[in-house]
Amino acid sequence: MTSEAAIVVAGGDILDLDAVMRVMDDSFDPAYGEAWTASQCAGLLPMPGVWLTLARNGEAVAGFALGRIVVKEAELLLLAVKKEEWGKGIGKLLLRTFAEDAQSKGATKLFLEVRDGNPAIDLYKSFGFHEIGRRPKYYTGRDGQLYDALTLSKLAGA
Template identity: 65%
Template structure:
């Protein structure tokens, strides 16, 4: 992985779906049932208010964030960073980008859902997100186990 200052953030689209799915496959452990399918992403991406932010090291996609805005509330739908790029600030860059784009689109409140126990919770808490709800047995893991989803939120300006 290259230095963080060599990471380029840009907006993506449906044309980037194959690369996004490679990052998703690398990032989400199938045991937990969190990853989205290509048809799920493809169906959502062209909808109004949806945007895709990409983190690239050269031409290599190392992370992405998929988000949407409805009225004055923005939701982070997915955030993924390749395993080789984790712990180097790429997730923070994408989370910052989410907040920035959400603000330019008129958001006042930010939301996301994350599997209870996902290490990314630490990133979100450091960014000011707090638990506002819980969906019991939301994720269905491949091993038959179910996992809760935590709903986190924060005002855009904190």
């Protein structure tokens, strides 16, 4: 368990799905088609190698990170913080926790996919991630517009 100011970071599970979806619906702009549905999350959470980290502000879930490890490669599948909590370092704390957890699970490399143009790219790059690929037209936005995904990577522990 890690804490920073009033924020406490700890593992979560399928029982936290409603709280996760409240953060998901609040944080992702529906214009870009990046958010997952509850059934997508519910399907993934029980799978081997998948882990959920929650950032709590008191009883309320302020943010979460969803990770998956396959052999020595860990992927950050989702990172989100409630809008009213943006800019307080919670995203950075969740990212750091994801990286530490991934390393302790045996990962040597970290990956993530992010929409080209998402301001979170600054956060990832400042944490040491760099671009290794692009998936054209990966996200379908609300109005049918397509957006590329960037694949970012970094060595675990670097």
